[in-house]
Amino acid sequence: MATTTVDAHAHDSHAHEGPKGILGYFWSTDHKVIAQLYLWTGMFMALIGGLMAYVFRMQLAFPGKPVPGFGVVSPVEYNALVTNHGTIMIFWVAMPVLIAAFGNFLIPLMIGADDMVFPRINRLSYQVFLLSAIVILASLVVEGGGFGGAWTAYPPLSANPAYNLTPLGATLWVVAVALEFVAFLLGGINFIVTLMNARAPGMKAYDIPMVCWMIVIASILFMLSVGPLIAGAVMLLFDQTLGTGFFNPAVGGDPILWQHLFWFFGHPEVYVVLLPAIGVTVDIVATFSRRKLFGYRLLLYTAVGIGVLSFFVWAHHQFIAGIDPRMANIFTVTTLLISIPVIEMFFVVFATMYGGSIRLTVPMLWALSFLAEFMIGGMTGIYLGSSGSDIYLHDTYFVLAHFHYTFFPIAIIGGFAAFTYWFPKMYGKMLDERLGKIHFWGTIISFNFIFIPLFILGGLGQHRRIYNFQNFPELAPYQPLRVVATTALVVMLLFQLVFFWNLIKSFRRGVPAPKNPWESNTLEWTADSPPPHGNWPPDQMPVVYRGPYEYGHPGRESDFWPQNVPPAREA
Amino acid sequence: MTAPSASLAGRAVQARRQQVLPNGVLGMLVFVLTEVMLFAGLISAHAIAMAGATEWPPLNQPRLPVVVTLLNTVALLVSGGMLAWAQRAWRRSSQTVNPPLFGALALGLFFVLMQGREWVALIREGLTLTSSTYGGFFYLIVGAHALHALAAILALAWAWRRLAVGRLAEAQLATVAVFWYFVVLVWPFIYIRVYL
Numbered sequence: 001m002a003t004t005t006v007d008a009h010a011h012d013s014h015a016h017e018g019p020k021g022i023l024g025y026f027w028s029t030d031h032k033v034i035a036q037l038y039l040w041t042g043m044f045m046a047l048i049g050g051l052m053a054y055v056f057r058m059q060l061a062f063p064g065k066p067v068p069g070f071g072v073v074s075p076v077e078y079n080a081l082v083t084n085h086g087t088i089m090i091f092w093v094a095m096p097v098l099i100a101a102f103g104n105f106l107i108p109l110m111i112g113a114d115d116m117v118f119p120r121i122n123r124l125s126y127q128v129f130l131l132s133a134i135v136i137l138a139s140l141v142v143e144g145g146g147f148g149g150a151w152t153a154y155p156p157l158s159a160n161p162a163y164n165l166t167p168l169g170a171t172l173w174v175v176a177v178a179l180e181f182v183a184f185l186l187g188g189i190n191f192i193v194t195l196m197n198a199r200a201p202g203m204k205a206y207d208i209p210m211v212c213w214m215i216v217i218a219s220i221l222f223m224l225s226v227g228p229l230i231a232g233a234v235m236l237l238f239d240q241t242l243g244t245g246f247f248n249p250a251v252g253g254d255p256i257l258w259q260h261l262f263w264f265f266g267h268p269e270v271y272v273v274l275l276p277a278i279g280v281t282v283d284i285v286a287t288f289s290r291r292k293l294f295g296y297r298l299l300l301y302t303a304v305g306i307g308v309l310s311f312f313v314w315a316h317h318q319f320i321a322g323i324d325p326r327m328a329n330i331f332t333v334t335t336l337l338i339s340i341p342v343i344e345m346f347f348v349v350f351a352t353m354y355g356g357s358i359r360l361t362v363p364m365l366w367a368l369s370f371l372a373e374f375m376i377g378g379m380t381g382i383y384l385g386s387s388g389s390d391i392y393l394h395d396t397y398f399v400l401a402h403f404h405y406t407f408f409p410i411a412i413i414g415g416f417a418a419f420t421y422w423f424p425k426m427y428g429k430m431l432d433e434r435l436g437k438i439h440f441w442g443t444i445i446s447f448n449f450i451f452i453p454l455f456i457l458g459g460l461g462q463h464r465r466i467y468n469f470q471n472f473p474e475l476a477p478y479q480p481l482r483v484v485a486t487t488a489l490v491v492m493l494l495f496q497l498v499f500f501w502n503l504i505k506s507f508r509r510g511v512p513a514p515k516n517p518w519e520s521n522t523l524e525w526t527a528d529s530p531p532p533h534g535n536w537p538p539d540q541m542p543v544v545y546r547g548p549y550e551y552g553h554p555g556r557e558s559d560f561w562p563q564n565v566p567p568a569r570e571a
Numbered sequence: 572m573t574a575p576s577a578s579l580a581g582r583a584v585q586a587r588r589q590q591v592l593p594n595g596v597l598g599m600l601v602f603v604l605t606e607v608m609l610f611a612g613l614i615s616a617h618a619i620a621m622a623g624a625t626e627w628p629p630l631n632q633p634r635l636p637v638v639v640t641l642l643n644t645v646a647l648l649v650s651g652g653m654l655a656w657a658q659r660a661w662r663r664s665s666q667t668v669n670p671p672l673f674g675a676l677a678l679g680l681f682f683v684l685m686q687g688r689e690w691v692a693l694i695r696e697g698l699t700l701t702s703s704t705y706g707g708f709f710y711l712i713v714g715a716h717a718l719h720a721l722a723a724i725l726a727l728a729w730a731w732r733r734l735a736v737g738r739l740a741e742a743q744l745a746t747v748a749v750f751w752y753f754v755v756l757v758w759p760f761i762y763i764r765v766y767l
Binding site: 199200 | 588589597602604605606608610613615616623624629701703704705715
């Protein structure tokens with residue numbers, strides 16, 4: 001704790017310039033470097049998670065045939081791929097990209113600070129995260145293969161090597177997830193303290209850009225929910241390695257206990273990643289609608305309300321796990337209640353757009369598609385949150401499609417929205433709008449072609465986590481739907497090449513980005529593109545005079561009014 | 572840095588950044604929030620296991636030493652009190668901080684050593700991590716607390732050492748103290764749930 005009382009301005013790393021050499025990047029305490037490390041690690045893991053989906057979707061569409069680039073998929077490999085696809089996409093893609101990368105990049109820049117308040121803890125956070133990523137990747141290639149007991153890791157399957165057949169893979173999986181939590185714990189402390197203590201002079205609580213609030217509320221949710229899961233992870237690890245029986249009914253343990261501990265974290269986790277995506281959407285929509293955000297405080301209080309409610313819905317994942325039906329009724333009510341604040345947030349965004357002069361740039365397209373696609377996920381959630389209909393739909397592809405209609409918009413669409421919006425600030429180059437639009441439409445359309453067939457299959461009773469549906473006479477005839485989904489997935493993966501081409505093109509000969517290409521109000525657009533170490537020259541740190549969404553102000557010549565422009569200059 | 576004192580719609584701009592609490596203290600409070608939830612998770616898991624058991628503790632397992640641990644609990648609470656005394660003493664003069672800080676450190680160490688002695692005795696009597704769920708939860712929860720106590724004692728020793736060379740800041744003492752108060756105050760809950 002030696003570093004903790006050092007003031008935000010006093011940390012010594014400002015004496016020298018940015019990172020030196022490749023290794024220097026991993027030892028940099030600059031929040032922008034750490035953000036980029038998180039971003040590129042997250043993108044690399046997304047690529048791995050996406051290729052895993054390609055392999056197991058090919059197995060489902062063409063069972064038993066060798067998959068190009070992989071070979072024949074065995075049932076054990078299939079389970080490991082499905083499990084680790086889920087784990088990686090949630091813990092190593094959604095969280096690092098949306099919270100860690102953009103939280104690190106945006107919070108100090110948007111509140112006018114030169115860095116996080118604990119830069120060295122921030123560096124440690126990434127290093128632990130990198131270690132966790134290496135452990136989860138290593139778990140795939142150890143003897144026995146990767147863990148195959150689904151991303152929820154229910155015991156006894158996950159606790160006993162005699163059942164899961166992956167003694168090393170299962171243990172490494174738990175260790176990797178636990179390490180990843182430590183990384184986000186360190187990062188979350190940093191976000192919360194930085195937002196509370198390091199804001200620019202004049203920036204009051206209601207002048208903070210919404211995306212910063214959302215990332216910080218999400219961090220608080222994470223901090224409050226992760227404790228019980230860490231307790232559960234330690235118990236699971238002891239069950240696996242030391243032979244304890246916390247989850248083993250034969251010696252007095254309780255397997256359902258794990259489900260409670262897991263979902264007490266698992267459901268708030270959905271909102272941990274949803275809130276930053278909403279924050280990104282709100283900032284982008286306000287900027288490109290040239291309208292003041294409708295109901296700033298309403299949105300903020302709604303986010304807090306979602307956070308509180310999200311702690312009382314977890315058992316809706318356990319309706320068929322033998323819980324008391326009276327308890328199921330209570331959790332049905334809380335689950336359906338939570339859709340009210342969520343849709344309230346959406347109406348705030350619609351009201352912001354109403355009467356605005358909308359600019360359909362690439363980030364705006366991503367932000368709007370987030371609303372449309374997430375809405376499908378939210379609507380289908382109503383059927384799953386009602387305990388009656390869930391008894392039929394539980395563990396079918398309907399759940400799977402619902403889940404992907406929430407997480408794909410959050411992690412991938414929200415990630416692309418944020419990335420394309422802040423890319424000019426991060427790298428000082430503009431992205432190509434035409435290639436961006438091709439990538440956008442290719443991804444969105446193929447995404448819907450993957451998961452709408454899976455909704456239909458789920459309604460027909462197709463169960464999740466099954467290696468080959470040809471063995472089920474009543475499900476075998478629906479093979480064309482599976483082929484459509486797999487084809488759409490391959491198309492979607494191919495469209496990501498357009499994105500990488502856009503990146504390469506922009507880095508090599510992109511148009512240099514001005515300070516404020518989108519004519520936005522928030523403070524990060526007053527720094528150079530890309531911002532230097534320390535973000536602003538020490539004698540020009542910004543001062544804030546107004547809220548972040550003053551667009552289209554009557555009586556002003558330009559339709560935006562940056563937070564740092566002194567009113568005196570206008571008079 | 573000084574900001575021009577301008578106002579817009581009746582709004583004056585503050586001259587400098589405002590801190591809610593010192594960075595270290597605030598960061599530690601947030602961390603303690605997570606720790607509270609970790610122990611809440613452990614204790615509720617224990618409660619669920621206890622509620623589902625036919626006999627708790629199992630008949631063939633040793634009983635936990637209730638009285639000795641009660642005395643040990645008092646020692647830990649006194650240690651927390653001495654740290655509060657050290658923090659109050661700081662306001663008068665940093666010269667008077669040393670005795671209560673050392674007292675808090677010594678009593679904390681005493682607590683952990685006594686717990687260790689108790690573990691050795693219990694293991695001899697046949698209560699181990701794998702002997703029953705009862706034993707598993709006992710060592711898991713008390714062990715988790717012991718690890719936190721050891722980390723906090725190291726932090727206290729660090730603060731005590733810095734005080735001796737005259738380099739301890741008040742906010743640093745407060746940061747360490749937040750963590751020690753957590754270790755002290757979570758213990759009575761563990762004692763009531765696990766021992767009684």
